Amino acid sequence: MPGFDTGSTLADRMRAHAGDARHLYGELIRAMADDWEAGGPARRICAGWEDAPHGAVVQLRLLAGLFRIVLTDRAPELVPFYPCLGGTAPPDTAWPVVRGVLEAHVDELHEALQTAPQTNEVGRSTALLVGLFEAVRRSGRRRVRLLEPGASAGLNLLVDKFRFVERTWQFGPADSALVLRDGVVGETDPQQFAIVDRRGCDLAPVDPSTPAGQLRLRSFIWPFHVERHKRLTAALSVASAHRVVVDQAPAGEWLERELTKPTDDDTLTVVWQSITRQYWPPGETERVRAAIHAARHDRLVAQVAMEYPADDDPTAMLTLSGLPGDALVTLARVGDHGRPVTLLATA
Numbered sequence: 001m002p003g004f005d006t007g008s009t010l011a012d013r014m015r016a017h018a019g020d021a022r023h024l025y026g027e028l029i030r031a032m033a034d035d036w037e038a039g040g041p042a043r044r045i046c047a048g049w050e051d052a053p054h055g056a057v058v059q060l061r062l063l064a065g066l067f068r069i070v071l072t073d074r075a076p077e078l079v080p081f082y083p084c085l086g087g088t089a090p091p092d093t094a095w096p097v098v099r100g101v102l103e104a105h106v107d108e109l110h111e112a113l114q115t116a117p118q119t120n121e122v123g124r125s126t127a128l129l130v131g132l133f134e135a136v137r138r139s140g141r142r143r144v145r146l147l148e149p150g151a152s153a154g155l156n157l158l159v160d161k162f163r164f165v166e167r168t169w170q171f172g173p174a175d176s177a178l179v180l181r182d183g184v185v186g187e188t189d190p191q192q193f194a195i196v197d198r199r200g201c202d203l204a205p206v207d208p209s210t211p212a213g214q215l216r217l218r219s220f221i222w223p224f225h226v227e228r229h230k231r232l233t234a235a236l237s238v239a240s241a242h243r244v245v246v247d248q249a250p251a252g253e254w255l256e257r258e259l260t261k262p263t264d265d266d267t268l269t270v271v272w273q274s275i276t277r278q279y280w281p282p283g284e285t286e287r288v289r290a291a292i293h294a295a296r297h298d299r300l301v302a303q304v305a306m307e308y309p310a311d312d313d314p315t316a317m318l319t320l321s322g323l324p325g326d327a328l329v330t331l332a333r334v335g336d337h338g339r340p341v342t343l344l345a346t347a
């Protein structure tokens with residue numbers, strides 16, 4: 001159970017999260033807050049979570065549990081409200097129907113609150129590719145070993161199996177199920193390279209080859225983010241043909257282990273990460289930094305990261321560090337879901 005919060009009720013925190021958003025989740029979160037205060041099914045589902053802090057986003061855990069019920073064909077009456085399933089019904093008419101489904105699945109939805117939000121956003125592979133181009137260009141090495149802490153299902157480790165189509169360049173197999181178009185703003189310098197080894201870790205790896213893993217990833221993408229759902233479907237298809245290992249391990253401990261494994265002299269090791277650092281416990285960032293620093297004594301290790309620079313900074317940045325002669329270079333500003341990647345002129 002998450003930590004303790006005081007001074008506001010769960011309903012207050014739900015309303016603060018929803019604001020006045022008119023999309024399906026905005027409407028449902030406000031209605032759930034009212035229902036919680038009125039002692040309806042939302043109150044019973046959230047029993048024991050009354051003091052969960054804002055960051056635990058109880059309402060999103062509940063809505064993901066509800067979405068899993070819809071995705072497993074147990075609430076056909078809700079399909080008309082889910083745009084990713086073809087629904088077009090007005091979001092502000094959904095609550096009475098949703099309330100009935102909540103009432104029918106109180107125990108399952110209470111259990112669903114244990115599952116923390118987790119996605120694997122392949123839109124972020126556009127940022128990774130831009131970072132890889134720059135790491136390859138600056139290092140002159142064309143064989144890459146890719147390591148990703150906080151990899152979730154490891155989908156972005158398949159970056160070279162996706163197709164990227166930009167105005168002046170293209171990259172990746174023309175027959176890839178996942179085609180990412182027009183994600184980069186500014187001029188890149190595309191490079192040829194081969195990923196000779198790839199591996200990830202996560203505290204809670206998701207297996208994208210299982211129905212449960214796929215359901216978990218999908219249920220945390222908001223149902224009206226139709227393009228993200230399409231991207232996930234395509235990426236899962238690519239992943240079904242290319243298995244990637246994601247070890248269950250914390251970032252620092254795992255990198256200490258992985259970075260002491262032998263590599264060929266002509267290989268560039270790239271540690272890549274996206275939107276994971278903010279979830280790391282105290283000390284993890286320093287342990288990761290120290291592991292990479294130690295490994296640099298006997299090999300070239302570049303670090304490509306798409307992260308928010310500070311807790312209160314809402315703009316993710318793409319950075320490259322670790323190559324000889326280079327301090328940390330900020331390459332681009334990046335949208336939350338990896339697009340657009342807006343290159344900075346100074347990079």
Ligand SMILES: C[S@@+](CC[C@H](N)C(=O)[O-])C[C@H]1O[C@@H](n2cnc3c(N)ncnc32)[C@H](O)[C@@H]1O
Pocket residue numbers: 118119120121122124149150151152201202203204249250251252273274275276279280281284
């Ligand atoms: C928002 S998700 C991002 C996943 C993926 N990097 C992406 O961009 O789609 C954050 C991930 O970090 C993982 N994570 C959190 N703390 C971690 C840690 N200390 N070590 C490794 N992974 C961690 C979570 O389990 C989750 O899968």
